Amino acid sequence: MKVKDLSRERLIWIAAIVLILYLIWFIVKQLITPLVLSFIFAYLFRPIHKALSKRISRELSSVMVTIAVLAMAIGAMVIFFCSLPRTVELITKELNYMSELIVRNFPQLKGVISSVSATLLLQQEAWRILHLVRYIPKVIIQFLVFIISFGFILYYWEEASLIISRFSEENSLIKKMVxxxxxxxxxxxxxxxxxxxxxxxxxxxxxxxxxxxxxxxxxxxxxxxxxxxxxxxxxxxxxxxxxxxxxxxxxxxxxxxxxxxxxxxxxxxxxxxxxxxxxxxxxxxxxxxxxxxxxxxxxxxxxxxxxxxx
Known part of the structure; x- marks a missing residue:
């Protein structure tokens, strides 16, 4: 009887652990992209951080580099959103020019093209609005995760490298893999x-x-x-x-x-x-x-x- 209770308890614990791991993965998988990108940018900006750390404190260096990356990211977004109306205007002009060109060569398609163009335009605009409303909070959260992770990875890079090197020295296979x-x-x-x-x-x-x-x-x-x-x-x-x-x-x-x-x-x-x-x-x-x-x-x-x- 005790054996059965023990095995049942073990199965319950295994099921609970699997469920917890699944929930952790379900939550974390949404943040994999910003975390990986923060690691990539930390890897790229590490030489600058290392050079600055020799002149100022490591904390101040990581903060300065993080602010610089944040400024570049915000600048890129501002340039993108400022150029977006002009880009949309150019695309609209090109689509109108294409429609006029088709109508000029095929007058019988004028009504069809006008109807299809209006329908597609309405559907496209509705889809864009829904898409933006749905993904703006997600993008903001991912951006915040990226910036915060970038700063932490940059600051603790040396400690992490030291831990990995010490751990890998004990095993030649792990050292080779690293x-x-x-x-x-x-x-x-x-x-x-x-x-x-x-x-x-x-x-x-x-x-x-x-x-x-x-x-x-x-x-x-x-x-x-x-x-x-x-x-x-x-x-x-x-x-x-x-x-x-x-x-x-x-x-x-x-x-x-x-x-x-x-x-x-x-x-x-x-x-x-x-x-x-x-x-x-x-x-x-x-x-x-x-x-x-x-x-x-x-x-x-x-x-x-x-x-x-x-």
């Missing part, structure tokens, strides 16, 4: 940002030589940089939009040049050919395994999977 993980992480992050910067410069050069002006070229290059930091999205959106814009305005040759240039030098060819090779060289991991890790990690975990996968 060393390999550090190499892979360093390679993934550096290649990620380096390629994004190079692609942004290439996008700006393309736009400038196509006669779009220095300010527009800078905007397109900046957009390409930030889009390249987001997996799946990528800089192909910029060159594809530019090609469609040029095509609609009758610049067929420029549209073809932009498409070929973007496809070969911006996205997706460099991501499929150059990125795995560069990461593999820096991390000493097989290219095929690296590609499987990146794709599988992205599918399983989203943005954090690009680091977790490899």
């Amino acid at each position: 060393g390999r993980a550090d190499k892979t992480l360093y390679s993934v992050i550096n290649v990620w940002f380096t390629l994004s910067l190079i692609k942004a410069l290439l996008m700006s050069i393309l736009s400038y030589f196509l006669g779009l002006g220095s300010s527009t070229s800078m905007i397109l290059g900046t957009s390409c940089f930030f889009l390249e930091l987001l997996p799946v999205v990528g800089g192909w959106i910029v060159w594809l939009t530019l090609s469609i814009y040029l095509l609609l305005h009758g610049s067929v040759l420029y549209a073809v040049i932009a498409s070929v240039y973007g496809f070969l030098l911006i996205s997706p060819v460099p991501d499929l050919v150059l990125r795995p090779k560069m990461i593999s060289k820096g991390s000493e991991v097989n290219q095929f395994l690296l590609m499987i890790g990146m794709v599988g990690g992205l599918m399983a975990f989203g943005i954090p999977g690009l680091l977790i996968g490899p």
